[in-house]
Amino acid sequence: MSPSGGVPQSSVVRVAVDPATDAGENLVDAFRTAASSVPVVETGPTGVTALEPLVLCTHEGRTAFHADPDVDDVDEFVDTLESDTLPTEGADAVVEHDPDTDTLPVPRSGPLAVGTRRVLGPCGWVDPEDPAAHDFLDVDTTLEPVADSGLLGRGRGDAVTDEPVFEEWTTARDADGESVVVVNANDADDRSLADETLLAGAPYPILDAAVAVAEFVDASDVVVYCNEADDRLHERLRRSVDAAREEFSVVPQVVTGPDTFRAGEETMALEAMEGTDRIEARVRPPGPAEYGLYGRPTVVHSPRTFAQVYRALVDPDSFDPDDADPGTRLVTVTGDVDAPATVELPTGRTLADATDAVDFSTFETAVVGGQFGGLSADLDVSASAPALRSADLGTNGVVELLDDSRCVVAEVGTRARFASEENCGRCVPCREGSKQLVELLRDVYDGEYDADGLRELAGVMRRSSTCDFGVGAARPVATALDEFEPEFRAHANGRCPSGTCEL
Missing domain, CATH: 3.40.30.10 (Glutaredoxin)
Known part of the structure; x- marks a missing residue:
């Protein structure tokens, strides 16, 4: 090339x-x-x-x-x-x-x-609408290298986030019905830029991998699901698909969905694509691989996952099957920085390494994982999914740096209120739990700090919510209580350590 x-x-x-x-x-x-x-x-x-x-x-x-x-x-x-x-x-x-x-x-x-540039490699260098700038996979390409690598799903909206992808494909292939493959690129969280960067800069590896998976599961359709607000992106994707139609055994379709946070969750994404008026999470089991889009066996992955699939197929030696999280992770550093940056880290590198890509004065707190990320003052943690989960941090590839002008209590309150307003309403733990979180956090400002009540409520939401929305919604409060409890006590005593809140 x-x-x-x-x-x-x-x-x-x-x-x-x-x-x-x-x-x-x-x-x-x-x-x-x-x-x-x-x-x-x-x-x-x-x-x-x-x-x-x-x-x-x-x-x-x-x-x-x-x-x-x-x-x-x-x-x-x-x-x-x-x-x-x-x-x-x-x-x-x-x-x-x-x-x-x-x-x-x-x-x-x-x-x-900063980091490495494997899946990010073509971004900023190739014409994203020119198929001549990409080496397409052969139609008979075996996907065994992905199985051998132990690749895990990446990002919010992936049906197997942080779990092996190959097992999901096998389930879909063996299920009854005509299969479909979905590239879930609808993420309304403007902190999370990795999928958008890949699709805008290097769409062909993602589309190519999705078609290869479609061949494996015998799918007749590949659907790229985008946010309706990203009109320029999905217009570019349609042009990219049209330019390479002859290269695809299954020509991808580009569709759009609502510009709402919940519409990015994998089963709510399927509901949105089916045109459901009220978008609600589906009860599982069965998962999408058995009962997905219009009841068909459906493979749902983020663009980040498909980009890693392509890398595993063309460069299997770069994946260590003995690694708990083979491959690389994309991390967007944002928040109180001059400008956000998305970088690619080997999973053995720490999140702190990613901050070298941005200019910032200092940070007191980081929210790791996006809208419902975990709060921490320490970024000396591996970018791998197992390490992030062990630290009770989110794995959606976002590190939001907050400076000393930010109040931790106000920050988690804002995210709890978002959850109470944006949840789908299907399950009680999320619908009612998020409302109760808001009320208990308001009580802190009134001098009533019920730490045990907040922790118990967060635990119930995590254990009992139908989908990851409710599970994640409890994380900011739970992690803030673990790391920044003195801030809550100070607010209950009428003082905001950051000087932000009026008490």
């Missing part, structure tokens, strides 16, 4: 930007107007928001990185490249690499150098 997406060129300009923003449109237009002989490729995001729009000028195996350049610089960049020279003046980094690389060449330092 050539670095320009199938067309060999000694020079090429890439503009890396999230399609959900307008930030790179003027740059792309300016480059295409100015360049007569140099190809201009609009890529997806790199994952590092602070650098974008990022212009990558490549000439004969060297790439100059220019973060958020001025449109007025475009003519100079183009003139330099057309004179057979690389525009290095003012560059944030210059990297030498294989001229035929199909992954982003990584600078020695800076946010792009």
Whole structure:
């Protein structure tokens, strides 16, 4: 493959930007107007928001990185490249690499150098709508490498989050009925950017892996389920699918669902796709692999999981089957930072390593796992699912850094109120439990701190809720009580240590 997406060129300009923003449109237009002989490729995001729009000028195996350049610089960049020279003046980094690389060449330092770039490798480098920039799997590709690797599902909305994926496929293949494969990409939590980054920057590995799984389970349909608010993303996905229709034995369909948090939970996602007016969690068993979309055996994975499936098939040696969580984990660092960044960590690395990709002053508390993540002041914990679960932290790939202006009690109160307003209402533990959480937290401000009552309620929600919404909704309060109980006692005594709350 050539670095320009199938067309060999000694020079090429890439503009890396999230399609959900307008930030790179003027740059792309300016480059295409100015360049007569140099190809201009609009890529997806790199994952590092602070650098974008990022212009990558490549000439004969060297790439100059220019973060958020001025449109007025475009003519100079183009003139330099057309004179057979690389525009290095003012560059944030210059990297030498294989001229035929199909992954982003990584600078020695800076946010792009944090962690590794395996599934993130093509993001920011390839044209996400050009199938020539991707090596498609053979239709008869065996999925045994995935079984051998012990790959676990990743991210909220995956039907087997943190559990082996291959067993789910076997269940779906052996179940009665015509199977279907769903790529669940509807996540309304704007803290969680990993799936969006992958789909916008490198959709073909995800689509390719989904089709390979469809072949294995004998599915007649592959459905990519997106958030209806991400109109530019699903429009890009449709163009990507159309451009590669001849490569797919089962052509993926792109559909959209409600812009609500609960519609991302795996069984509520199925309800939304069926057009149900009231989206509620399904009681399990049976799980989706036995009774899923319209009652059909259904494999439901996040884009992150399918990206790992593709890596396991093309590079099985990078997965250690003896690892408790083989492969890598994507982590979005957000919160009180200058700009969020999504990085990829080997599961043996710590969450603290991911914070090197962002600029922040200091943090007092981190919420790990997204909307219903666990609170901790210590990020010296492995990025692997078993380690995060042992620490009672969420595994959805989000580290939200909160500075000393944030109040822990107010923070968990906000998340409890969100749960009470956004839950589907199906089960009592979640519906009523989240309301009671809010009331008990309000009582703290009135001088009544019932620690035992809060802990007992959180435990009931975790043990008895129908789906992960209720299980997760209890986590912020439970972990805050374990690590920051003095803050609750201070509020009950009429004092907010952060000075945020009016008491």
